Amino acid sequence: MATVETVLPVLQSxxxxxxxxxxxxxLLYRRILQAIRQVPNDCDRKYLKxxxxxxFKRNKSxxxxxxxxxxxQSG
Numbered sequence: 001m002a003t004v005e006t007v008l009p010v011l012q013s014x015x016x017x018x019x020x021x022x023x024x025x026x027l028l029y030r031r032i033l034q035a036i037r038q039v040p041n042d043c044d045r046k047y048l049k050x051x052x053x054x055x056f057k058r059n060k061s062x063x064x065x066x067x068x069x070x071x072x073q074s075g
Contacts, residue, residue, distance in 0.1 A: 029056055 032052050039045040 025056075 029052070033049065036045055036048045036052065039048060
């Protein structure tokens with residue numbers, strides 16, 4: 001769980017909208033991982049987990065509002 005000590009430096013280093021967008025993307029990632037945990041087949045679960053991790057890593061530096069907005073809206 002986020003605390004004031006962990007949230008404040010992030011909030012100070014970026015704007016309010018960017019902070020909110022970051023929180024939305026993190027929530028989306030957590031929801032994807034929760035859904036993946038429900039997959040019964042171990043091989044499929046590993047594949048999906050690796051895929052999700054790589055996609056989020058690949059888009060980590062995405063600053064385009066359109067891209068991040070579409071990610072959070074489609075999730």
